[in-house]
Amino acid sequence: MAALEIDTVSKSFGGSAVLKAVSLDVRDGEFLTLVGSSGCGKSTILRVIAGLEPQDAGAVRIGGRPVDHLRPKQRNVAMVFQSYALYPHMSVKDNIAMPLIMQRLRLAERLPLVGRLSPRRAKVMAEIDGEVGAVARQLHIEQLLARKPAQLSGGQRQRVALGRAMVRRPDVFLMDEPLSNLDAKLRVHMRTELTDLHRRLGVTFVYVTHDQVEAMTMSDRVALMDEGRIVQLGTPADLYHDPLDLRVARFIGSPGVNVLPGTVTGAGVEVGGAQLPLPVAAAEGAAVQVGLRPETLSLDPPAGRPVLKIRLSATENLGAEVFLHGRADGAGDSPIIIRAPLDAFDRARAAGRLDGTVTVAVDPARAFVFDADGRRVGRRPVEAAVVRMPVPAE
Amino acid sequence: MTAPSPALKPTAGALFKERLRLLRPDRIVGGLVAHLVLIAGALFVLLPFVWMLLTSVRKPDEVFTAGFNPIPDSFHGVENYGHALNQSPLLQFMGNGVIVCAGILVVQLLVALPAAYALAKLEFRIRPLLFVLVLLGLTVPPQVTALPLYMGLASLDLLDTYFAIMVPFFLSVFAIFLFRQFFKTFPMEIIHAARLDGFTELEILIRILVPSALPAIAAFSVFSITSHWNDLYWPLVVTTSPEHATPPLGMMIFRDQETGSNYGALMAGAAIITAPLVITFLIAQRQFVRGITMTGVK
Numbered sequence: 128m129a130a131l132e133i134d135t136v137s138k139s140f141g142g143s144a145v146l147k148a149v150s151l152d153v154r155d156g157e158f159l160t161l162v163g164s165s166g167c168g169k170s171t172i173l174r175v176i177a178g179l180e181p182q183d184a185g186a187v188r189i190g191g192r193p194v195d196h197l198r199p200k201q202r203n204v205a206m207v208f209q210s211y212a213l214y215p216h217m218s219v220k221d222n223i224a225m226p227l228i229m230q231r232l233r234l235a236e237r238l239p240l241v242g243r244l245s246p247r248r249a250k251v252m253a254e255i256d257g258e259v260g261a262v263a264r265q266l267h268i269e270q271l272l273a274r275k276p277a278q279l280s281g282g283q284r285q286r287v288a289l290g291r292a293m294v295r296r297p298d299v300f301l302m303d304e305p306l307s308n309l310d311a312k313l314r315v316h317m318r319t320e321l322t323d324l325h326r327r328l329g330v331t332f333v334y335v336t337h338d339q340v341e342a343m344t345m346s347d348r349v350a351l352m353d354e355g356r357i358v359q360l361g362t363p364a365d366l367y368h369d370p371l372d373l374r375v376a377r378f379i380g381s382p383g384v385n386v387l388p389g390t391v392t393g394a395g396v397e398v399g400g401a402q403l404p405l406p407v408a409a410a411e412g413a414a415v416q417v418g419l420r421p422e423t424l425s426l427d428p429p430a431g432r433p434v435l436k437i438r439l440s441a442t443e444n445l446g447a448e449v450f451l452h453g454r455a456d457g458a459g460d461s462p463i464i465i466r467a468p469l470d471a472f473d474r475a476r477a478a479g480r481l482d483g484t485v486t487v488a489v490d491p492a493r494a495f496v497f498d499a500d501g502r503r504v505g506r507r508p509v510e511a512a513v514v515r516m517p518v519p520a521e
Numbered sequence: 522m523t524a525p526s527p528a529l530k531p532t533a534g535a536l537f538k539e540r541l542r543l544l545r546p547d548r549i550v551g552g553l554v555a556h557l558v559l560i561a562g563a564l565f566v567l568l569p570f571v572w573m574l575l576t577s578v579r580k581p582d583e584v585f586t587a588g589f590n591p592i593p594d595s596f597h598g599v600e601n602y603g604h605a606l607n608q609s610p611l612l613q614f615m616g617n618g619v620i621v622c623a624g625i626l627v628v629q630l631l632v633a634l635p636a637a638y639a640l641a642k643l644e645f646r647i648r649p650l651l652f653v654l655v656l657l658g659l660t661v662p663p664q665v666t667a668l669p670l671y672m673g674l675a676s677l678d679l680l681d682t683y684f685a686i687m688v689p690f691f692l693s694v695f696a697i698f699l700f701r702q703f704f705k706t707f708p709m710e711i712i713h714a715a716r717l718d719g720f721t722e723l724e725i726l727i728r729i730l731v732p733s734a735l736p737a738i739a740a741f742s743v744f745s746i747t748s749h750w751n752d753l754y755w756p757l758v759v760t761t762s763p764e765h766a767t768p769p770l771g772m773m774i775f776r777d778q779e780t781g782s783n784y785g786a787l788m789a790g791a792a793i794i795t796a797p798l799v800i801t802f803l804i805a806q807r808q809f810v811r812g813i814t815m816t817g818v819k
């Protein structure tokens with residue numbers, strides 16, 4: 128168990144900068160997720176932490192000690208790879224045992240025939256067998272120990288990869304998109320299994336994914352990456368309700384945030400005819416982008432709140448809630464999605480308020496205003512406890 | 522590698538349709554033509570070999586008479602093969618062949634596998650340069666280096682030894698290139714996993730890459746054994762005595778000294794020394810074909 132510090136780490140491959148002065152503190156025992164679109168440098172960070180790829184600049188510390196001079200096996204980190212990276216010609220048992228064999232047997236003892244001459248080899252191997260068996264039982268793969276990786280399903284391979292990582296009791300667990308090769312149903316199941324595993328082991332986890340749902344549901348904290356930089360680090364609720372950058376607002380949440388063009392006025396921000404009384408740190412008349420989460424647009428009568436007029440084009444009834452698709456009149460004709468609970472939808476329909484257009488009420492306190500570069504201006508901190516976190520849709 | 526998902530499995534109806542399609546007249550004619558061409562090609566390639574086998578069981582006087590009668594009038598095989606085996610140290614030549622081929626192959630693999638691993642998966646500054654040199658090495662014909670090598674061996678007093686026959690081939694650029702191409706395709710993540718687990722680089726090569734590369738190694742072994750078993754040029758240059766002669770050189774010595782124009786016995790000898798190659802290839806055939814297709818060579 129150990130905290131992990133990444134201190135202004137940079138890395139480029141042949142002239143193209145992949146990591147640009149990335150800093151990140153992971154607390155001891157924390158489940159931290161790095162999320163971002165493909166190619167933003169997530170795997171590269173993991174490889175730098177593990178020592179598989181030397182960084183060009185910056186430092187990595189594990190448990191307060193610099194590890195930059197240590198080789199991968201000396202850093203006591205374990206990694207689960209996206210492709211699982213099992214040794215193809217070894218049985219499941221050997222796959223899981225390998226880290227321990229490499230750790231506890233000396234080089235000469237690992238040689239095919241000469242190794243058997245060592246008196247302590249048999250004893251060490253018996254110990255290792257016991258530990259491999261224990262890990263296999265925890266992961267429910269005891270019956271697979273004799274098989275080769277090619278004879279396993281995707282889910283089973285994943286468990287073997289987890290077992291190989293667990294067996295050495297690492298200080299830090301690195302996981303590179305471990306669920307991305309599983310089918311949808313197993314993926315949802317494994318999310319809870321991995322968080323359970325994290326709780327049981329109590330070890331620091333750095334988890335990489337491009338799937339914001341995984342990031343939101345599994346993590347203590349999330350770091351959103353884009354083009355080799357960490358854009359925002361915070362709890363899932365922070366990233367959802369208080370994004371500091373348009374990229375964060377867009378990446379987190381499904382269906383995605385609505386973004387409408389607006390203008391800074393003396394009293395706040397004007398968007399599609401609605402006046403949002405928001406304190407904004409920008410000059411009057413400046414063009415801004417206003418982010419509105421689909422569930423913050425209300426179909427109920429506005430009761431004095433600012434409103435947007437929306438031309439509807441499609442409705443998707445998901446049972447408990449309804450997605451209404453349309454375009455915002457007067458706000459650059461931007462596409463917009465409203466996420467309404469079924470009862471609100473039914474009330475609106477019964478009251479005849481859904482006749483091809485609809486008027487929705489905007490909650491200014493929950494609107495995000497970004498400047499032309501996508502930086503948040505006019506930030507109103509939201510108490511995470513006050514705002515309910517909606518469960519992200521698949 | 523993975524089993525097809527149930528949705529992709531053809532239904533019985535689809536299978537039946539597929540069979541019907543194969544039975545259409547144009548398909549049958551097409552198939553026949555293709556096979557005829559292949560058979561003709563195979564006959565053309567195999568003819569000298571078959572002729573060698575036929576001649577090896579003919580009487581000496583029958584070898585040159587009666588045009589091209591493929592079937593021998595009388596079976597003279599026992600005499601010819603007996604003659605070949607008794608009148609020349611054929612078995613010794615073959616023993617020499619085994620020693621030379623095995624020695625060459627072992628050193629080639631010991632050199633080429635680590636070199637290929639380094640060229641494929643290790644990061645170091647002069648790697649591109651080294652790989653270019655390997656590629657250049659592929660273009661140098663063995664005759665070019667023959668003279669300096671011969672003079673070197675002569676000055677070291679090593680002529681007419683097994684070592685002299687083997688040494689020019691210890692370093693096979695072709696093997697380095699072949700294995701490098703194969704290792705290039707090996708997933709980097711598995712190598713990373715091994716480094717994290719504490720494998721040394723040599724252990725990664727031996728315990729992980731070599732087992733995966735067995736088909737490529739088998740393919741290369743067939744190439745290597747065949748060409749050095751059959752090589753006449755270099756053994757002729759450095760060997761003068763029958764003691765170290767490899768099979769083709771032995772055959773030559775044998776023809777000069779003993780048989781003169783007993784072509785039946787000569788062909789029997791040729792058949793005997795070719796047999797190990799044919800058997801090796803038959804054993805390694807499946808691996809060989811897989812190795813060739815896997816490495817993308819040809």
Ligand SMILES: Nc1ncnc2c1ncn2[C@@H]1O[C@H](COP(=O)(O)OP(=O)(O)O)[C@@H](O)[C@H]1O
Nearest residue numbers: 140141145163164165166167168169170171172
């Ligand atoms: N070994 C490498 N050599 C050259 N480029 C690389 C290497 N590894 C990664 N890259 C490049 O770095 C970028 C980030 O890669 P990666 O960290 O794998 O992204 P992610 O895991 O977020 O999808 C990509 O553009 C990729 O092409």
Ligand SMILES: [Mg+2]
Nearest residue numbers: 169170171303
């Ligand atoms: Mg990646």
